[in-house]
Amino acid sequence: MKILIRGARLIDATQKLDKVGDLCIAAGRVIGVDRTPEGFTPNRTIDAQGLIVAPGLVDLSARLREPGFEYLATLESEMAAAVAGGVTSLACPPDTDPTLDEPGLVEMLKYRAQGLNQCRVFPIGALTAGLEGQRITEMAELRDAGCLGFSQAMRPIADTQVLARALAYAATFNFCVWLQPQDAHLGHGGFAHDGEVASRLGLAAIPVTAETVAIATILLLMRETGARVHFCRISSARGLDMIHEARKEGLPVTCDVGVHHLHLSEMDIGWFDSNCHLSPPLRSIRDRDALRAAACNGLIDAICSDHSPVDEDTKQVPFAESSIGATGLELLLPLTLKWGKERGLGLGETLERVTAKPAQILGIAAGTLQEGSLADICIFDPNAEWKVEAASIVSQGKNTPFLGYNMQGRVQYTLVGGQLIFDRSPKNNKNA
Amino acid sequence: MSANPQLDSQGRLQHLLTIDGLPASIITQILNTAQHFKETGADSKKLPLLAGKSVFNLFFEPSTRTRTTFEIAAKRLSADVINLNVAASSQSKGETLLDTVDNLSAMSADMFVVRHAESGAAHMIARHVAPGIHVVNAGDGRHAHPTQALLDMFTIRHFKGSFENLRVAIIGDVLHSRVARSQIHALTTLKVPEVRVIAPKTLIPKDVEHMGVHVYHDMETGLKDVDVVMTLRLQNERMNGALLPSREEFFKYYGLTQEKLSAARPDAIVMHPGPMNRGVEIDSAVADGPQSVILSQVTFGIFVRMAVMAILAENT
Numbered sequence: 001m002k003i004l005i006r007g008a009r010l011i012d013a014t015q016k017l018d019k020v021g022d023l024c025i026a027a028g029r030v031i032g033v034d035r036t037p038e039g040f041t042p043n044r045t046i047d048a049q050g051l052i053v054a055p056g057l058v059d060l061s062a063r064l065r066e067p068g069f070e071y072l073a074t075l076e077s078e079m080a081a082a083v084a085g086g087v088t089s090l091a092c093p094p095d096t097d098p099t100l101d102e103p104g105l106v107e108m109l110k111y112r113a114q115g116l117n118q119c120r121v122f123p124i125g126a127l128t129a130g131l132e133g134q135r136i137t138e139m140a141e142l143r144d145a146g147c148l149g150f151s152q153a154m155r156p157i158a159d160t161q162v163l164a165r166a167l168a169y170a171a172t173f174n175f176c177v178w179l180q181p182q183d184a185h186l187g188h189g190g191f192a193h194d195g196e197v198a199s200r201l202g203l204a205a206i207p208v209t210a211e212t213v214a215i216a217t218i219l220l221l222m223r224e225t226g227a228r229v230h231f232c233r234i235s236s237a238r239g240l241d242m243i244h245e246a247r248k249e250g251l252p253v254t255c256d257v258g259v260h261h262l263h264l265s266e267m268d269i270g271w272f273d274s275n276c277h278l279s280p281p282l283r284s285i286r287d288r289d290a291l292r293a294a295a296c297n298g299l300i301d302a303i304c305s306d307h308s309p310v311d312e313d314t315k316q317v318p319f320a321e322s323s324i325g326a327t328g329l330e331l332l333l334p335l336t337l338k339w340g341k342e343r344g345l346g347l348g349e350t351l352e353r354v355t356a357k358p359a360q361i362l363g364i365a366a367g368t369l370q371e372g373s374l375a376d377i378c379i380f381d382p383n384a385e386w387k388v389e390a391a392s393i394v395s396q397g398k399n400t401p402f403l404g405y406n407m408q409g410r411v412q413y414t415l416v417g418g419q420l421i422f423d424r425s426p427k428n429n430k431n432a
Numbered sequence: 433m434s435a436n437p438q439l440d441s442q443g444r445l446q447h448l449l450t451i452d453g454l455p456a457s458i459i460t461q462i463l464n465t466a467q468h469f470k471e472t473g474a475d476s477k478k479l480p481l482l483a484g485k486s487v488f489n490l491f492f493e494p495s496t497r498t499r500t501t502f503e504i505a506a507k508r509l510s511a512d513v514i515n516l517n518v519a520a521s522s523q524s525k526g527e528t529l530l531d532t533v534d535n536l537s538a539m540s541a542d543m544f545v546v547r548h549a550e551s552g553a554a555h556m557i558a559r560h561v562a563p564g565i566h567v568v569n570a571g572d573g574r575h576a577h578p579t580q581a582l583l584d585m586f587t588i589r590h591f592k593g594s595f596e597n598l599r600v601a602i603i604g605d606v607l608h609s610r611v612a613r614s615q616i617h618a619l620t621t622l623k624v625p626e627v628r629v630i631a632p633k634t635l636i637p638k639d640v641e642h643m644g645v646h647v648y649h650d651m652e653t654g655l656k657d658v659d660v661v662m663t664l665r666l667q668n669e670r671m672n673g674a675l676l677p678s679r680e681e682f683f684k685y686y687g688l689t690q691e692k693l694s695a696a697r698p699d700a701i702v703m704h705p706g707p708m709n710r711g712v713e714i715d716s717a718v719a720d721g722p723q724s725v726i727l728s729q730v731t732f733g734i735f736v737r738m739a740v741m742a743i744l745a746e747n748t
Contacts, residue, residue, distance in 0.1 A: 316530055
């Protein structure tokens with residue numbers, strides 16, 4: 001299949017590209033950027049005037065809920081949501097049921113995902129068996145099965161000795177360990193940032209120290225073990241300061257932020273809005289502003305959706321009893337664009353945070369439009385306005401703090417490996 | 433912050449969920465209505481203000497005093513009162529909170545008086561019920577206990593006349609106390625110039641100063657020259673652990689004794705929301721002493737709850 005994408009604004013930070021032109025695709029790869037190779041005759045032409053062509057988004061955290069939680073979401077529903085959001089590669093955390101702690105499970109998940117022929121799925125393996133923080137997993141076997149990193153998802157390892165050994169073992173093979181810095185005890189049983197709002201609403205709280213104590217511990221163990229660590233979902237200004245120091249020192253550390261945390265703070269909980277029940281918690285406005293700045297100056301490498309579809313009923317309960325998480329795959333692009341615009345960041349650099357940078361962290365060949373690269377492509381209308389409503393979201397998870405908000409920027413077409421997987425034109429898509 | 437969920441578009445009270453954000457004018461209206469009930473002897477004869485209305489006491493957490501005073505108040509207003517101890521019935525069969533509310537609404541409830549162990553439960557019910565059904569929060573988690581705070585304000589006004597020149601101290605487990613949060617909002621809304629909280633650091637919520645209070649960690653300076661001393665109940669499960677080492681040590685340093693009370697103004701009044709732990713947060717000699725107004729609080733609580741229900745019914 002040869003595809004010609006005509007007349008689009010081509011954006012790709014990896015080649016400092018920002019110009020209107022054509023993109024040619026053949027045999028699943030990009031073969032011409034702003035030029036038409038000799039003898040290229042497309043089978044299909046996509047008229048993309050007024051649209052932006054960018055590398056497909058790479059999402060460092062999207063829960064697909066399989067295996068084990070199919071009542072919340074399925075691979076079918078969430079991979080469809082991914083491509084509707086322009087996401088062509090995603091990493092899924094191991095907190096499924098059973099957890100992704102055995103090679104067979106990982107192979108099965110990859111096999112299922114491939115069969116569905118939507119986006120690419122990269123499982124993150126469990127660092128400890130059952131995420132229980134006691135016995136390390138067969139990381140090398142899991143890597144062979146397809147895991148690109150190892151994580152505890154939202155379950156911190158309480159025993160520091162186990163954590164030290166897990167990091168040392170991962171370092172043996174130079175595997176990257178993905179950790180959401182969260183002390184196992186500080187903030188245990190808490191639901192909201194330990195600040196003004198939790199105090200006023202009487203919600204058990206999670207202090208910033210739950211994050212910073214964990215970061216300090218992990219950084220000390222990194223120096224000792226030589227492990228590479230990717231910090232997931234940084235939430236506080238102080239946490240960022242510590243990562244900044246570690247970077248200066250030369251420690252191999254990267255980090256990401258959930259896109260919600262670039263826009264929301266504890267204040268958005270209002271009167272107990274359970275859609276704002278997230279992990280880590282939405283913190284103070286000062287923390288949010290520090291995250292926005294750090295994503296801009298590169299201290300934060302990548303922005304992820306932290307997509308976590310939950311059951312509507314489990315949000316219709318008091319805040320503390322409500323499920324953690326929000327839908328995010330289809331909001332990642334517009335919310336990232338909004339942040340970039342508000343920060344005065346160029347489109348190339350803005351999109352880099354959801355394309356090239358996360359691809360680098362995952363260690364996959366994606367997030368670029370360079371000739372010869374896989375044709376994973378997101379084509380979006382930067383001016384299209386749409387309203388976030390249950391009916392306008394493809395994901396089975398409809399809960400988001402942004403319900404009722406207007407978004408700017410919407411995906412029109414998504415290509416994965418040179419195949420047109422998603423097309424929002426009314427005739428092609430009932431969800432458009 | 434979203435719009436105040438307890439007022440309608442004309443600013444009239446539709447639910448009583450929290451004192452936070454409640455205008456002083458509504459607090460004063462409630463206190464004045466309660467005063468009217470007190471003066472007209474509404475404790476001896478029934479008023480028809482809620483005749484034909486059904487009030488459901490929906491208690492997901494055990495309570496004797498609060499439930500009883502709500503029941504008495506509703507009955508004096510001629511309402512039909514249905515008491516549901518939900519902890520022991522549908523919830524244990526797996527029915528969700530909102531299903532329970534829907535079912536009771538279908539039995540033509542006009543008002544729900546709700547107590548629940550989780551902060552925000554009353555807000556959630558208020559958002560869910562049909563217009564015209566009123567929700568009164570009788571205590572949700574650590575969040576709010578607005579009628580307790582209102583009856584405390586009634587008591588203070590009764591004994592002190594006004595709020596403008598008072599110094600008030602709240603002592604004890606502020607961190608876990610819905611009563612303290614509602615008291616603080618009520619006192620600051622009514623322009624009490626100085627509100628203090630006194631407790632060890634383990635029992636003070638983060639950034640509590642943002643609510644307009646001064647934090648003290650010792651009783652002698654905290655109680656100096658105060659006009660009103662409000663003690664809080666210390667839950668049993670908090671007495672031994674990582675928050676406090678023992679009830680004995682708490683009593684020694686933070687229990688209200690006659691000696692510690694002597695730092696306050698000689699005409700200071702002593703309050704407690706009940707039920708009291710004698711010898712833990714308060715010494716019997718103080719609880720039963722001349723400065724204690726604790727039993728008046730209980731009596732006034734009925735008038736205040738009558739006032740709240742009457743105003744809500746009028747705003748239907």
